Amino acid sequence: MKCNWSFDLNLYQVRELAEKDSENGVFRTLRSDVTRFLTTILIGTTVVNIGATALVTEAATTLFGEAGVSAATGVMTVAILLLTEITPKSIAVHNATEVARFVVRPVAWLSLVLYPVGRVVTYLSMGMLKLLGLKGKSEPYVTEDELKLMLRGAELSGAIEEEEQDMIENVLEIKDTHVREVMTPLVDVVAIDTSATLVDFHTLWVTHQYSRVPVFEQRVDNIVGIAYAMDLLDYAQKGELLESTTVGDMAHKPAYFVPNSMSVWNLLREFRIRKVHMAVVLNEYGGTVGIVTLEDVVEEIVGEIFDENDSNEEIQKKTGYIVMRAEGVFDVDANTSIDQLSEDLNVKMPEYQCLCLFPPGFSSPTTIG
Structure with a gap:
């Protein structure tokens, strides 16, 4: 059984056990030098298998002569498969943590005894790799594709819901999704001219119920700022004349511009850092091609979001x-x-x-x- 628990206990489980262990605990030693433990297990397993096979073969030939070799081969093949391969691995797969706690100390003590032999074997194996022109690569224990396969398996087994699987996969994929794939094209953007009055802005807000509206000057692709519907309340409370005040006078906050090639992951990070919810999207020539909002980013993870202000036409367009x-x-x-x-x-x-x-x-x- 000792030959299998370490392969079924992944590095993240080892890290968790090490964090719960004492300062000089054996799991901390295991985490710092996994190769030493694996080498000890492999050496011990090999010695036991060879030694047991030799003893059984010797006894069988003494009892049955030359026919004992065949008998010993058959008996030891079955015994090794059952006692050191199939049964231990089956137990370790389903109880990796419990088995690890049970055998880690004996393996640690054995590693001290076999340490010189283990170092020699390790150096020899590294030398063979160099002769073959191979180098050890530091790769993630679990790749993104493997993680997706694990998620699908968990969903099929009922461990997680299909919606949970989709959300986790969407999070993994947004770093490869570009802003141009989630933005609202300029032709569909609702914007307002800087020369429009606050009455016009109020009318637009009543029609579309957008909390933020891009502000352009002369042409819709020349966006110069963002107007906030909440600012209308401030002007109304101050007794300002909405008919004589323009949107340009109110839109003091500049627009945030992003390239259409930016990843959605980086955009989300920039939104958090800058504390903004809307950005103007530019193409490779610096021309405005659309806008992207925090809601667009969130919808890439959780799916389409609707609220009580969305019209049936907008919902139909999205679904x-x-x-x-x-x-x-x-x-x-x-x-x-x-x-x-x-x-x-x-x-x-x-x-x-x-x-x-x-x-x-x-x-x-x-x-x-």
């Missing part, structure tokens, strides 16, 4: 971008992202940004109407 007309025939919003379409229809799509960029005459296993 009804794919409508099935017949078997294998769909109506799809041209601005639908390819990633979203591939995920919802479970088909492999070419790597374009949105459906509207498909080349003429494109066909796929799924017909897009």
Whole structure:
């Protein structure tokens, strides 16, 4: 059993046990030098297996002559598989922490006795790797792909809900998602001119219920600031004339600009640092192509968010971008992202940004109407 517990107890479990251990505890030693423990286990297992096989073979040949070699081979094969492989591994897989606590001290003592031999074996193995032109690589214990597989397994086993799996996977993926994939295109942006009065701003707010509105000067792609609906209350309470005050007089906070190639993860970090909820998105030429909000980022993790102010048209736009007309025939919003379409229809799509960029005459296993 000692030969298996260390392989089933992952490094994070070792770290947890070490943190709970005393200052000079054996798990702290294990965490600092895992190779030493593994070498001890492998040497001990090899010596025991070889020694036991030699003794049984000697006894069998004494009793049965040359036929004893075959008998000893069969008996030891079954014994080694059952006693040192299958049974110990099965126990260790299901009770790794308990088994580790039970055997770690004997293994630690044995490692002191076998330390010189272990060091020699370690140096020899490192030398062989160098001769073969191989180098030890420091890689993550669990890669992102392996973590996703673990999440899917946990969801299938019922350990976590499907929504929880999706949220965790979305968190892992936002660092590879660009701002251009989640932004609101400029053509769909609701903005207001600096020359508009606060009455106009109030009318716009009543219509759309947006708490923040981009402010542009002369052209909608020339965004110069952000107007906050809450500021209307301040002007009203002060008795200011809403008809004679312009949005430009009120929008004192400058806009925050980000490139469309920025990752959503970095954008979220910048939002937190700068304490802003909206950014203006620029392309590689410095032209304005849209806006992105904190809500857009959060929706990448938890899915679409609606509130009591969202109109049926807005909800339909967010949820009804794919409508099935017949078997294998769909109506799809041209601005639908390819990633979203591939995920919802479970088909492999070419790597374009949105459906509207498909080349003429494109066909796929799924017909897009």
